[in-house]
Every structure is written in C-alpha cells, then in structure tokens.
Amino acid sequence: MVSIKETESKVTSAKKNITIKDALVSELRFVDETxxxxxxxxxxxPEEFKTINVKITLELPEVMDLSEDE
Structure with a gap:
C-alpha cells in the first residue's frame, strides 16, 4: 500500500509524507502485493526536487525475556 499525505504550511514548512507500507525493495524498486x-x-x-531524503521506520516486535526466574 502506498499512502501520500500533504500538510499545509503552518509555523513549519509544508510537508509531503510518502508512506510505503508492506513493500519490498526489489532491484531498487518498491513492490507491494499489487x-x-x-x-x-x-x-x-515534485519535479523541482533533484534529491530527496528517505526515512524508513521499522516496527520491531517485542521480545519477551524468558531468562528471568519467576
């Protein structure tokens, strides 16, 4: 799934968030179930941007510590 969200200018600059969920990067391409x-x-x-920054966030599963004695 690809989600694109635009935010109006406020005190900070206007932003566009591009969220790519459940996608794989294959040969430098984004691929999802579709x-x-x-x-x-x-x-x-936007075309005037020659370079971009990419932020990838991974939600890691919680790991239970089974080494503690109960």
Whole structure:
C-alpha cells in the first residue's frame, strides 16, 4: 500500500509524507502485493526536487525475556 499525505504550511514548512507500507525493495524498486509501485512514489515527488531524503521506520516486535526466574 502506498499512502501520500500533504500538510499545509503552518509555523513549519509544508510537508509531503510518502508512506510505503508492506513493500519490498526489489532491484531498487518498491513492490507491494499489487505489484510495482515505484512510479506512484516517483510521481508524488515534485519535479523541482533533484534529491530527496528517505526515512524508513521499522516496527520491531517485542521480545519477551524468558531468562528471568519467576
């Protein structure tokens, strides 16, 4: 799933958040259950931007500590 969200200018600069969920990066392409979504991501970036920053957040599962005696 690809999610694109725009935020109006406030005290901080306007922002566009591009969220790619449950996607794999395959040969430098974004692929999800529907197929290649790279074009969707690239078309959301305004043409005047020559470089971008990418932030990837991974939600790690909680690990139970079984070593403690109860």
């Amino acid at each position: 197929g290649d979504v790279t074009d969707q991501v690239l078309s959301a970036i």
